[in-house]
Amino acid sequence: MIDKSLNWIDDRLGVAKGGRSFLDKIFPDHWSFMLGEIALYSFIVLLGTGVFLTLYFVPSAHEIVYHGSYVPLRGQKVSEAYASTVGLSFDVRSGLLMRQAHHWAADIFLGAIAVHMARVFFTGAFRKPRELNWVVGVLMLILGVVNGFLGYSLPDDLVSGTGIRIAYSIMESIPLVGSYLAFFLFGGNYPGSGVIIPRFFVLHVLIVPAILVGLLAAHLGLLVKQKHTQFPGKGKTESNVVGSPMFPTFMAKTTGFLFMTSAVIFGLGGFAQINPIWQFGQYEPYQISYAVQPDWYMGWLDGAARIMPSWEWVGYGHTIPLEIFLPAVIFPGLIFNILLAWPLIEWYKTKDSNYHNLLDRPRDRPKRTAAGAAMLALLFGVFFASSTDVMANFFQLPLMDVLWFFRFFVPLAPIVAYFITFKICHEMRDAENIGKRKRALIVSRTTDGEYVTAESAPRPGDGHEELEAMPVPTFIDTTDPELATAAGVRRVIR
């Protein structure tokens, strides 16, 4: 029965050959190779919960009087977007869980991308032939950050409204085109003509996700086509792939991981409050709350803007507000372009045009590792600078002291991190037996009174056993019809 229906599909679509080789696909096994899957599965949760939210969210800035079940808001004039989000939270069954899971999934999605990217960077997995996939990944990161911002801006609450206000100013700060751009997007001077919520909505639920799905398909397609990288080891060469097959080993693992990821996201969604917009109230341009930060993945931009001195350039009847243009436009532009161009930068330095399917140990590439550490130090510096006020309040320090600390810390930390990492890599590379499990030393005394030490035998599991190369079944293409039928797979002749 199953055979028949599979044959029916194969006769029409010809999927058997591709499907067979897909199921036999070998995935190298290492825990760090699964980090990207966290992002993949939180993206799936994002899509699922997101569809649920669109069923109830009203993307409109039209003002209505709130009559829902949250008492302190009753009778207030709020936008339909805000009212429907509060309604989603209190009056829709499981709405709050879905909303919170969606928000946590976004935080985890971008966090997983960052961790996955660090793995790819430090092991050199972006080298030829995988430069394009690196670029696709960075583009997905940028779009993920953008879509996160668009998404948390939609409820039209006090905190996110402040974020939109800042985004407007950032756009305006661009020389020559800034004010036109801002007027075009907002439909007039701030807060615009009420178009920003519907426009953000279309971008957030349709356009950006569609591009993300396309890039994701390309990312995974390239992964399958180019095969996964592997760490060097016995039996592993540039021209083979050692690992578990897609079916059944990898499929079981990865499906389990999908459930684990959803469990963590929905666990947080059920037990940890995120973005309680009913406590913040509706956004009005004349209102402001202190202690407003963006979500974490935008925090580094907020921090850069905070520590920037208030400089501006005035001339020829124009003003360029450098205090916002440099940290919020030039700085992220620079960072993202360095990320996109990194394979090219490294090729320019090394002129290395060989294929690389074996990964580097980070310590074997001290300069790259140090550069990565410097980049992380810079981003962590500006990231922490985005909570100057929270830190000042928590540690009871003067706010300006904290700010000045970060003005020095942010430029100095990358330099210090670079040299320390470089030094550590060099020391590790020169040390013998580093990274290997230590064995017990047996000290014995000879009859002459001399003491000798000898290493004990390796512990079980420490030695690498060589794997026999397993030939991939090739009977799909066999010309013997008997064999093909017996295996339940048919040869397809066009």
Next chain:
Amino acid sequence: MSKTARRSVTARLAAPAALVGVVAVFSFVAFSSGSAQADTTTSTTAPVTVSTLPDAQPGTVQAVPTAVSAEPSASATADSASNHSGIYYTDLPASFIKPGQALFAANCSSCHGSEANGKAGVAPNLQGLGAGTVDFWVSTGRMPLANTSVQAIRKPPRFDRIQTLEIAAFVQSLTPGQGTQVPLVRTAGADLENGNTLFTLNCAACHTISGAGDALAEGAYAPSLHLATPTQVVEAIRSGPGNMPHFGPGNITNTEARDIAAYVTGVLQHPNDAGGVGLGGIGPVGEGFVGLLIGVGLLMLVCFWIGDRA
């Protein structure tokens, strides 16, 4: 001194009022999360108004004990409060002045001087500030000062309710009729929606929208409002302690001040954390740490668990 005052107050408590006091203490123990300890310690000895705010959380009964105890003379309790804006003032009894003077001499005069007229460069002149201002600083524990930092910190008060009011009465007696008076705040029947709007407009810019407080320039900070009592909220609005601007009745009417006090003590101190653990009410900073450390961190451990570690 204070003993006689306490006895007379107790004597004047009618049986229903005593019952109300017991209920206040009980409901405080049952529902409160550790706020307003200053008021509950005296709520059995001083007249008590209990207000149960409208149910702010769908599906949750929320009794908010706002034990307002400002008025020992008890002339203006339940009966006259019904047709009032929610805040009213009466003079502190003259019998408070003498013990207040003794307390002031022992605890305050070394800096503020025996006539409360201050000392240049050390302590401000208190004359003319009124009993409400003194009550705010002493009842929040900010005075007597712990150390001479930029801003006095809130700490458990040194004096009980009666002693605090005695000191306030003494300072008031130096300049009768001037300054901020001690208000009696009835939060029952307050307009929470109006309090929400006014708080967002006037207070959230420094105290944050959740009332958690935050750092300001030059080492100053807007304190957390999570321990404030309705009386203290109104006294702060009217007197403007420290860096805070003071709002007169022309800016914020008595009714509006009462609504803000009800919103602070009713909604902000008992926020509707429908979504789970509140994460400190500091917004995306706390959320980012949880999302990265618990969310991503846990999933990385899962990777480490199911993946190969060789």
